[in-house]
Amino acid sequence: xxxxxxxxxxxxxxxxxxxxxxxxxxxxxxxxxxxxxxxxxxxxxxxxxxxxxxxxxxxxxxxxxxxxxxxxxxxxxxxxxxxxxxxxxxxxxxxxxxxxxxxxxxxxxxxxxxxxxxxxxxxxxxxxxxxxxxxxxxxxxxxxxxxxxxxxxxxxxxxxxxxxxxxxxxxxxxxxxxxxxxxxxxxxxx
Amino acid sequence: xxxxxxxxxxxxxxxxxxxxxxxxxxxxxxxxxxxxxxxxxxxxxxxxxxxxxxxxxxxxxxxxxxxxxxxxxxxxxxxxxxxxxxxxxxxxxxxxxxxxxxxxxxxxxxxxxxxxxxxxxxxxxxxxxxxxxxxxxxxxxxxxxxxxxxxxxxxxxxxxxxxxxxxxxxxxxxxxxxxxxxxxxxxxxx
DNA sequence: ACAAAAAGTAAAATTTAATATACCAATTCA
DNA sequence: TGAATTGGTATATTAAATTTTACTTTTTGT
Numbered sequence: 001x002x003x004x005x006x007x008x009x010x011x012x013x014x015x016x017x018x019x020x021x022x023x024x025x026x027x028x029x030x031x032x033x034x035x036x037x038x039x040x041x042x043x044x045x046x047x048x049x050x051x052x053x054x055x056x057x058x059x060x061x062x063x064x065x066x067x068x069x070x071x072x073x074x075x076x077x078x079x080x081x082x083x084x085x086x087x088x089x090x091x092x093x094x095x096x097x098x099x100x101x102x103x104x105x106x107x108x109x110x111x112x113x114x115x116x117x118x119x120x121x122x123x124x125x126x127x128x129x130x131x132x133x134x135x136x137x138x139x140x141x142x143x144x145x146x147x148x149x150x151x152x153x154x155x156x157x158x159x160x161x162x163x164x165x166x167x168x169x170x171x172x173x174x175x176x177x178x179x180x181x182x183x184x185x186x187x188x189x190x
Numbered sequence: 191x192x193x194x195x196x197x198x199x200x201x202x203x204x205x206x207x208x209x210x211x212x213x214x215x216x217x218x219x220x221x222x223x224x225x226x227x228x229x230x231x232x233x234x235x236x237x238x239x240x241x242x243x244x245x246x247x248x249x250x251x252x253x254x255x256x257x258x259x260x261x262x263x264x265x266x267x268x269x270x271x272x273x274x275x276x277x278x279x280x281x282x283x284x285x286x287x288x289x290x291x292x293x294x295x296x297x298x299x300x301x302x303x304x305x306x307x308x309x310x311x312x313x314x315x316x317x318x319x320x321x322x323x324x325x326x327x328x329x330x331x332x333x334x335x336x337x338x339x340x341x342x343x344x345x346x347x348x349x350x351x352x353x354x355x356x357x358x359x360x361x362x363x364x365x366x367x368x369x370x371x372x373x374x375x376x377x378x379x380x
Numbered sequence: 381a382c383a384a385a386a387a388g389t390a391a392a393a394t395t396t397a398a399t400a401t402a403c404c405a406a407t408t409c410a
Numbered sequence: 411t412g413a414a415t416t417g418g419t420a421t422a423t424t425a426a427a428t429t430t431t432a433c434t435t436t437t438t439g440t
Contacts, residue, residue, distance in 0.1 A: 072262040140330045187263045
């Protein structure tokens, strides 16, 4: 479960500009209007939109807040459609017979999805991830017990659990049939 | 599928500080070392960590890049464990008999998870979301056809699809049994 | 206890983001 | 056509982020 460098230094300003322009156009308001609305000078907005600026966090916040979008939406890059099918033999993260996790899509740094298989009576201990990581686990079929912070939580089909992943946690399949899981690892959770 | 204001203006600097300190402590390096490593002055880092700063995007980037984490990880807030069970009657987003989506967890602004039910032969047309939104749909059971950008993609059990959600897209259940879905809406995808 | 490293403080200098104002060109629209 | 809006340019000013240097306090480790 890796994190890759999203962009180079020169691109940071470029993408926030592209995104801002997109969001603003989407709302159909002019630079001047937005400027007055959020209390940032017109020129500042203009420079940011053209990627020729190095805005301050407070300015970034004012923009995001004024447009009613999360800050991170301003810093994102897009791509398009892709599909991950069950059979697709992708690289396995942990293939110790008992627990198998396969990445669903090429990681884009901020969010990662995995499909997981936990064998009957199987048990898997996960080390703590980086601080700031949030983990979402959903049972697609079977049963699962998640132990985190010393507490065990039992999940059935279609149940989901969310917990901070920056501490050790244990997955157990208490049943006698295979458990299919769905993981979302988020490196950003406001 | 809403977006809520994550924090107030005064808090922006506070959280980036808390997170930075956490990440740095986690890597076990001192302020001075990190400062030289990423080319930012010690005092600047110190002020940021104490939440008494309004850092520039380039500084934020240098930090994130130096720590090998996505920028957004620096701007995130944490909470703890919570579970969403199938029966939990939560507020429904769209309850027109055919398609039902229920939020799995209280939205934290950056990422949203939903459990979805699509009736046999059911069809649901979703309006375009904000630009910058990425959508991940996983079939937990049943079948699904997703139409986006004029192309139809068929999914079976445990298949997943990812696409830009800033355009209209249609979900169809071509089978004669209920389809259970899992949605991840991400407002940040590097 | 001692030395070393790390965190924190203080003040002045430098760099630069942000503002303000006025002006220009292209576009929209009545 | 002509007024108004919008994106963009130019310049000078202000406010503030960042750096540098040096010094103090706290923590860590042998």
